[in-house]
Amino acid sequence: MSAPVIPGFxxxxxxxxxxxxxxxxxxxxxxxxxxxxxVVRPDVPLTDxxxxxxxxxxxxxxxxxxxxxxxSVITAGVTAEGGRPFxxxxxxxxxxxxxxxxxxxxxxxxAVSTGIKLASAIETAHRSGILHRDIKPSxxxxxxxxxxxxxxxxxxxxxxxxxxxxxxRISYPWSPPELLDGxxxxxxxxxxxxxxxxxxxxxxxxxxxxxxxxxxxTRALSARILHAAxxxxxxxxxxxxxxxxxxxxxxxxxxxxxxxxLELARALQRIEAAAGWPRTAVAVEGDRPDAAVAPPExxxxxxxxxxxxxxxxxxxxGPRRIAAQDPVPAQAEGEGGRSGVPGLxxxxxxxxxxxxxxxxxxxxxxxxxxxxxxxxPRSRTPEPVVPDQLTEAVSLTGSRTPRGVLFEWRxxxxxxxxxxxxxxxxxxxxYGDTPRRRLLVRTDEPVCLDVRMTRGQDSSPSASQCVS
Numbered sequence: 468m469s470a471p472v473i474p475g476f477x478x479x480x481x482x483x484x485x486x487x488x489x490x491x492x493x494x495x496x497x498x499x500x501x502x503x504x505x506v507v508r509p510d511v512p513l514t515d516x517x518x519x520x521x522x523x524x525x526x527x528x529x530x531x532x533x534x535x536x537x538x539s540v541i542t543a544g545v546t547a548e549g550g551r552p553f554x555x556x557x558x559x560x561x562x563x564x565x566x567x568x569x570x571x572x573x574x575x576x577x578a579v580s581t582g583i584k585l586a587s588a589i590e591t592a593h594r595s596g597i598l599h600r601d602i603k604p605s606x607x608x609x610x611x612x613x614x615x616x617x618x619x620x621x622x623x624x625x626x627x628x629x630x631x632x633x634x635x636r637i638s639y640p641w642s643p644p645e646l647l648d649g650x651x652x653x654x655x656x657x658x659x660x661x662x663x664x665x666x667x668x669x670x671x672x673x674x675x676x677x678x679x680x681x682x683x684x685t686r687a688l689s690a691r692i693l694h695a696a697x698x699x700x701x702x703x704x705x706x707x708x709x710x711x712x713x714x715x716x717x718x719x720x721x722x723x724x725x726x727x728x729l730e731l732a733r734a735l736q737r738i739e740a741a742a743g744w745p746r747t748a749v750a751v752e753g754d755r756p757d758a759a760v761a762p763p764e765x766x767x768x769x770x771x772x773x774x775x776x777x778x779x780x781x782x783x784x785g786p787r788r789i790a791a792q793d794p795v796p797a798q799a800e801g802e803g804g805r806s807g808v809p810g811l812x813x814x815x816x817x818x819x820x821x822x823x824x825x826x827x828x829x830x831x832x833x834x835x836x837x838x839x840x841x842x843x844p845r846s847r848t849p850e851p852v853v854p855d856q857l858t859e860a861v862s863l864t865g866s867r868t869p870r871g872v873l874f875e876w877r878x879x880x881x882x883x884x885x886x887x888x889x890x891x892x893x894x895x896x897x898y899g900d901t902p903r904r905r906l907l908v909r910t911d912e913p914v915c916l917d918v919r920m921t922r923g924q925d926s927s928p929s930a931s932q933c934v935s
Contacts, residue, residue, distance in 0.1 A: 471506055471546040473553065482561070485619075487511045492558065495541075502541060506553040513552070535750055536588040538608060538618040559616055564669065565604035572672040575705050579735050580747040581607075581615050582666040586732035587750040588617045589662060593655055593728060594751070600653040602661035603641040604668050639685050640674035641665060644693045644719050656721035659731055663716020663724070670700045675717060693719075696915060699929075707919060707926045709738050711891055723895055857927035861888070863918050865934040871909035872934045874916050878904070879927060889926070891917040 470478040476493040479501070483490050488505045495502050507513065533539035541555045564581075573581065585607065592599060599620055606619040643660035645651040667675045675698055676691040677683045697717035699710045712734050718724050725731040732749050739746055859879035866873055876888065887900045892914065900921070908914050915933040919926050 471548060471551060471553070473504065473544070473546065473555075476502070476504065476555070484508075493555075495555075501558045503556045503558045504553055505556065506546070507551045509549055509551060513550075534588050534591050536584045536615055536617060537591070538616045556618070557610075557616075559608035559610050559618075563605045564607040564609060564615065567609070568604065568669050568672050570672065573669045575670065575702070575709060576739075576742070576744045578666055578669040579709065579739055579744065581669060582662070583732045583735045583739075583747040583749060584615050585617055585662060585665070586728040586735070589658055590728035590732065590749075590751050592620075593658070598653045598655070599658055599661075600646075601638055602658060602665055603638050604665055607665070639688050639692070640677060640683075641668070642692070643721070645721060647689050647692060651721075654721065655727060656724050659724050659728060660716055660718075660721075662728065662731065663713050667700060667713050667717070670702060670705060706738055706742055707889070707929070708741065709735075711889065712738065714891060715897075718895055718897070720895060723897055857920055857922055860928040860930040861918050861920055863916070863930040863932045865914075865916065865932040867934055868907075871907050871911075872914050873905060873907050874918070874932060874934075875905045876918050876930065878920050880920075883922065886920065886922050889919050889921050 470481065470489075470491045473493065475496050477496060479492040479494055481489065482492050482503060488507050488511075490503055490505045493502050493504050494500070538559065539557045541557065543552070543554050545552050585602075589599060589602065597620070599617070601619055602617070606617065608616045608618050610616050639647070641661045641664040643657045646653065646657055651657060664675050673679065676688055676695060681687075697714040699714065712731075716724055716731065725734060729749065729751060736746065736749070857879065861879060862877040864875055874890075878886075878888075887902050888904065889900050890906055891897070892908070906916065908916070913933065913935045915931060917929045917931045919929045921927075
């Protein structure tokens with residue numbers, strides 16, 4: 468393991484190794500700063516086509532600015548000795564998020580905010596025609612300003628070209644069923660799945676289908692990902708709507724997941740608003756906040772043209788070969804070198820540079836009021852605190868009929884106007900709300916349903932029933 472000589476950079480230390488590259492800490496001589504340099508290992512064969520793509524894609528993508536939540540590339544090149552391609556990237560101190568949450572999972576408010584920021588980065592990549600295909604906690608670094616930064620686009624691919632890939636490498640614990648069984652080489656829906664699995668991991672400290680002290684071999688994990696129902700986090704401080712959203716992200720069928728990373732970000736923003744948490748802006752070029760996800764605004768008084776105008780600054784916080792990128796026993800999840808870029812694979816070097824370079828400036832997505840309008844404080848009489856009334860679960864039964872499985876439930880309290888019932892299918896990840904007290908599921912397969920009663924911001928415990 469030798470660090471190459473790169474003019475203008477001084478080697479400091481080895482940070483870690485991945486599937487095809489070593490990562491070193493260098494000090495750039497001018498301007499003086501510490502950088503992470505990812506260098507293709509000498510034992511990794513590089514074809515002329517890969518070298519050509521490396522150059523072509525680097526030149527094409529260098530025109531884009533750095534996204535705030537994607538690790539930026541400073542420069543790229545090829546070493547004089549051995550012709551090893553390298554990337555010079557912004558240095559993010561270890562450890563990565565996978566290591567950070569292993570023994571100290573995130574609070575729901577922080578996990579949701581992090582999810583919105585990562586969804587912004589992924590949506591930006593998708594709009595540029597690039598799929599990441601390896602989203603997981605260990606590929607999220609943390610900047611010196613405590614912001615998440617997505618890295619390791621080493622197995623990324625262009626949306627229009629991925630189905631022609633004949634060499635697909637995946638990280639099992641966070642990969643969707645269609646990648647495991649070969650139905651897909653990657654899609655927007657597969658990236659949404661992996662992001663949902665990553666947010667779930669941030670809340671629990673492990674991947675969704677791993678079992679503490681259980682069999683977490685590649686074969687066992689694959690079987691659970693392919694056949695087991697999406698699990699809930701089982702954390703009492705996680706809003707039920709967040710659990711349902713993550714289970715939707717983990718749905719077996721891609722069409723049952725949020726249609727885009729932006730749609731997932733919007734759903735996370737609605738959860739923030741309902742919980743009264745600080746709002747996290749979506750950082751996607753040209754995007755504007757959806758009024759439906761914002762908390763209620765204070766009424767604005769007519770503008771006085773003679774008044775001084777204060778300035779308000781708002782900040783927003785073919786045949787193919789599938790190779791396991793992470794053999795992952797449970798204790799190895801998120802592990803790797805200190806660089807936070809373990810499990811890298813050279814599957815089209817160009818895509819590695821191209822996608823990491825993806826970035827956009829945040830254009831006004833967080834400006835929610837005109838700084839020239841004076842908004843007086845709103846006073847109101849405090850409302851009395853109403854204790855939670857939905858402390859018991861609904862009484863749920865299910866029976867098979869000629870038309871399918873009929874689920875019926877009895878609420879724990881008298882129904883009032885505006886009450887509804889939220890349901891979730893464990894087998895498909897589908898969910899919905901209904902004012903009725905029954906639901907017909909048209910299927911001949913075994914099915915499990917979770918139901919809870921909702922009244923305003925209050926929800927009852929979930930009741931579950933399975934019918935074979």
